Amino acid sequence: MAKIIGLPKLSPTMEEGTLAAWVKKEGDAVDIDDLLAEVETDKATMEFRSFDRGVLLKILVPAGETLAPDTPVAIIGKAGEDISALLAEVASQGSQASTQAAPAPAPAPASAPVPVNTPPAPMPAHASSAVHEMTQRAVRREGERVLSSPLVRRMAREHDIELRAVIGTGPKGRIIKRDVESFLASGAASAQAVSQSASRGARRGPEIVKASQMRKTIARRLTESKQTVPHFYLTIDVDAGPLWDARKKMNEALKKQERKVSLNDLIIKACAVALRRVPAVNASWAGDAIHYHQVVDISVAVSVPDGLMTPVVRDADVLGVLEINEKVRDLAKRAREKKLALDEMQNGTFSISNLGMYGIEEFAAVINPPEGALIAIGTVREEPVVKDGQVVPGRRMKMTLSCDHRVVDGAIGAQYLAALKKLIEAPLNMLL
Amino acid sequence: MRSIRYREAVREALLEEMDRDEAVFLMGEEVGHYQGAYKVSEGLLAQFGEKRVIDTPIAEAGFAGIGIGAAMTGLRPVIEFMTWNFSFVAFDQIISNAAKIYQMSGGKITVPIVFRGPNGAAKQVGAQHSHAVSPFYVSIPGIWVAIPSTPRDAKGLLKTAIRDDNPVVFLEGETLYNVKGDVPETDDDELIPFGKARIAREGDGCTIVAWGSPYYTALEAAEELAKDGIECEVVDPRTLRPLDIETIVESVKKTNRCVIVHEHWPYGGPGAEIADQVQRRAFDYLDAPIERVASLDLPMPYATNLETLVLPTVPRVVEAVRKATYAR
Numbered sequence: 001m002a003k004i005i006g007l008p009k010l011s012p013t014m015e016e017g018t019l020a021a022w023v024k025k026e027g028d029a030v031d032i033d034d035l036l037a038e039v040e041t042d043k044a045t046m047e048f049r050s051f052d053r054g055v056l057l058k059i060l061v062p063a064g065e066t067l068a069p070d071t072p073v074a075i076i077g078k079a080g081e082d083i084s085a086l087l088a089e090v091a092s093q094g095s096q097a098s099t100q101a102a103p104a105p106a107p108a109p110a111s112a113p114v115p116v117n118t119p120p121a122p123m124p125a126h127a128s129s130a131v132h133e134m135t136q137r138a139v140r141r142e143g144e145r146v147l148s149s150p151l152v153r154r155m156a157r158e159h160d161i162e163l164r165a166v167i168g169t170g171p172k173g174r175i176i177k178r179d180v181e182s183f184l185a186s187g188a189a190s191a192q193a194v195s196q197s198a199s200r201g202a203r204r205g206p207e208i209v210k211a212s213q214m215r216k217t218i219a220r221r222l223t224e225s226k227q228t229v230p231h232f233y234l235t236i237d238v239d240a241g242p243l244w245d246a247r248k249k250m251n252e253a254l255k256k257q258e259r260k261v262s263l264n265d266l267i268i269k270a271c272a273v274a275l276r277r278v279p280a281v282n283a284s285w286a287g288d289a290i291h292y293h294q295v296v297d298i299s300v301a302v303s304v305p306d307g308l309m310t311p312v313v314r315d316a317d318v319l320g321v322l323e324i325n326e327k328v329r330d331l332a333k334r335a336r337e338k339k340l341a342l343d344e345m346q347n348g349t350f351s352i353s354n355l356g357m358y359g360i361e362e363f364a365a366v367i368n369p370p371e372g373a374l375i376a377i378g379t380v381r382e383e384p385v386v387k388d389g390q391v392v393p394g395r396r397m398k399m400t401l402s403c404d405h406r407v408v409d410g411a412i413g414a415q416y417l418a419a420l421k422k423l424i425e426a427p428l429n430m431l432l
Numbered sequence: 433m434r435s436i437r438y439r440e441a442v443r444e445a446l447l448e449e450m451d452r453d454e455a456v457f458l459m460g461e462e463v464g465h466y467q468g469a470y471k472v473s474e475g476l477l478a479q480f481g482e483k484r485v486i487d488t489p490i491a492e493a494g495f496a497g498i499g500i501g502a503a504m505t506g507l508r509p510v511i512e513f514m515t516w517n518f519s520f521v522a523f524d525q526i527i528s529n530a531a532k533i534y535q536m537s538g539g540k541i542t543v544p545i546v547f548r549g550p551n552g553a554a555k556q557v558g559a560q561h562s563h564a565v566s567p568f569y570v571s572i573p574g575i576w577v578a579i580p581s582t583p584r585d586a587k588g589l590l591k592t593a594i595r596d597d598n599p600v601v602f603l604e605g606e607t608l609y610n611v612k613g614d615v616p617e618t619d620d621d622e623l624i625p626f627g628k629a630r631i632a633r634e635g636d637g638c639t640i641v642a643w644g645s646p647y648y649t650a651l652e653a654a655e656e657l658a659k660d661g662i663e664c665e666v667v668d669p670r671t672l673r674p675l676d677i678e679t680i681v682e683s684v685k686k687t688n689r690c691v692i693v694h695e696h697w698p699y700g701g702p703g704a705e706i707a708d709q710v711q712r713r714a715f716d717y718l719d720a721p722i723e724r725v726a727s728l729d730l731p732m733p734y735a736t737n738l739e740t741l742v743l744p745t746v747p748r749v750v751e752a753v754r755k756a757t758y759a760r
Contacts, residue, residue: 149688150715151717151719154716154717170758171758176720
């Protein structure tokens with residue numbers, strides 16, 4: 001009996017997914033756990049595997065579409081089975097599903113939402129071209145295809161114009177000659193305005209870039225956090241000298257192995273140990289309960305080309321600093337390559353965000369729900385400090401704890417920072 | 433320059449060439465005593481006699497074949513089809529003999545023959561008598577196809593056709609015989625070369641390629657579009673084989689848009705050929721898909737209101753240009 005296959009929810013937070021590429025094509029035999037397609041979710045490009053055995057009778061949605069979970073995407077059944085009833089069922093849901101699946105996209109002129117019941121793109125008959133198909137899609141996946149006339153493409157080459165920035169006024173948003181001409185006119189005019197530093201220059205509209213899945217996730221989650229989580233912030237200034245020295249000594253010891261740890265690795269360790277000392281901060285609000293976590297899993301904010309990811313260092317309180325270093329390096333590298341597995345990005349209990357390398361003195365970060373707190377690390381400042389009545393050179397560092405007030409009260413947060421300060425100013429205490 | 437009618441221009445070409453060269457003769461139905469079904473050969477019988485202005489029975493295959501034979505022996509026949517619709521019964525002579533003999537004789541035998549007559553729809557002459565035949569003949573290597581739009585072109589091109597050593601299909605416009613236009617004086621002996629398009633109107637907004645009767649439709653549309661600030665460049669290829677694609681491509685490179693207007697059916701033919709060549713040669717210059725305005729894809733209806741709908745009209749050309757220039 002043939003059945004309709006819906007787009008699976010590939011992560012708990014997935015509200016929509018983009019069918020990046022079909023791996024199977026119509027007519028292919030499918031076994032349980034066979035890779036059907038690749039789906040770009042809010043987190044990563046995930047594998048969409050089959051729960052069924054049979055033949056892929058029909059692909060209902062071509063690659064490139066963004067859909068809500070459970071939207072019908074394929075029909076699997078026995079070879080030669082009559083699927084007309086199922087197709088009719090899909091068609092009857094079609095208009096409804098498409099409104100759910102493709103929430104009005106940003107008003108980019110080129111992006112008319114395509115209904116989900118569009119006939120699938122014809123699949124090449126020979127197997128080897130499936131790979132070719134995928135690479136082709138991959139090129140386009142970055143953004144929508146820019147429609148432009150051949151003349152416009154030549155003009156773009158000659159004037160070195162990024163066509164993505166040009167608004168097309170032709171059919172389907174095709175960029176035509178007059179669009180490039182007005183773009184050039186406005187560009188030249190504004191350049192001129194700059195050189196003359198005139199107060200008024202030619203103005204032009206914003207460049208419209210379609211938000212990636214990751215961007216949408218960041219937007220959604222952080223808005224949700226800032227709107228629903230009652231944040232408050234505590235800042236503490238600590239003596240970073242001892243930690244600095246500890247790192248130096250460790251790296252001297254590691255020199256023979258040609259390995260190194262970073263200050264950040266030590267901070268992760270210190271924060272994790274401090275969470276054991278003040279476990280009330282290692283907690284989440286759950287509506288009618290508070291979850292006090294029994295593990296210390298630290299989410300580390302990693303900047304990636306078009307956004308930010310928070311891979312998790314599990315059991316950071318018990319890991320050695322070198323282990324933390326290896327873990328973070330591996331996670332960060334794979335985060336940039338978008339190769340993190342879902343469970344490597346989920347279920348942290350506390351977050352660390354470090355902008356010290358940019359010279360940021362202090363900042364207040366947005367909590368990463370459902371975590372109850374996050375610490376923002378500033379840069380290590382070399383400055384004169386007063387020690388025993390004497391002014392001496394010192395190293396200071398500011399840390400700002402963002403707390404979810406539903407879970408962490410001011411005093412608890414302050415206790416945590418005090419505990420952390422102790423560890424940083426006397427790293428040996430971490431061994432206690 | 434004086435202004436004469438298209439039919440007079442064709443007649444002058446015949447007269448001058450027959451006068452110049454004894455080998456030239458005219459043969460066809462009603463060309464002699466009746467002075468031509470469209471009065472193109474008026475006075476020629478009286479001037480050149482029955483040996484050189486020959487009335488034939490209604491037997492196109494026969495007299496087309498006789499003409500080809502005569503050409504092979506060194507004469508320069510001009511074979512008139514009363515209309516090109518009747519050439520179909522002589523098609524085998526044209527495609528199998530006229531077009532082939534030069535090549536099949538290893539270049540020993542030339543066939544300097546001109547087949548001429550009115551082409552295209554007239555008013556209510558029915559489906560069988562309304563053909564625009566250029567697609568059939570233009571696809572045959574070994575034959576030139578000329579299709580003059582103006583009296584001057586008709587005269588200059590026919591004189592060239594008669595002097596050419598290759599078979600020429602010469603398509604006169606059935607509805608154009610009364611069109612008046614400037615033609616140089618008789619003693620100018622103007623020859624218009626094959627494969628040289630004429631730019632009838634200059635503009636930088638859109639190139640319109642048109643020939644035969646729709647040439648005038650295109651000019652009228654261009655006038656109308658100019659009122660809206662769209663200056664069209666109208667290019668008349670004058671001969672469809674050889675085709676002066678360079679002039680068309682140069683124009684498209686300037687205007688970045690191309691609309692092709694023709695009376696023949698939309699499937700294939702010179703309209704499609706020009707579209708194909710332009711898209712390949714001027715690909716990087718096109719700002720819009722090439723548009724074509726053709727007769728509708730059906731046998732010509734007899735009813736005059738329907739006939740008007742089938743043929744290319746000014747509004748259809750205007751619409752195509754607006755589409756190509758994204759002017760809505």
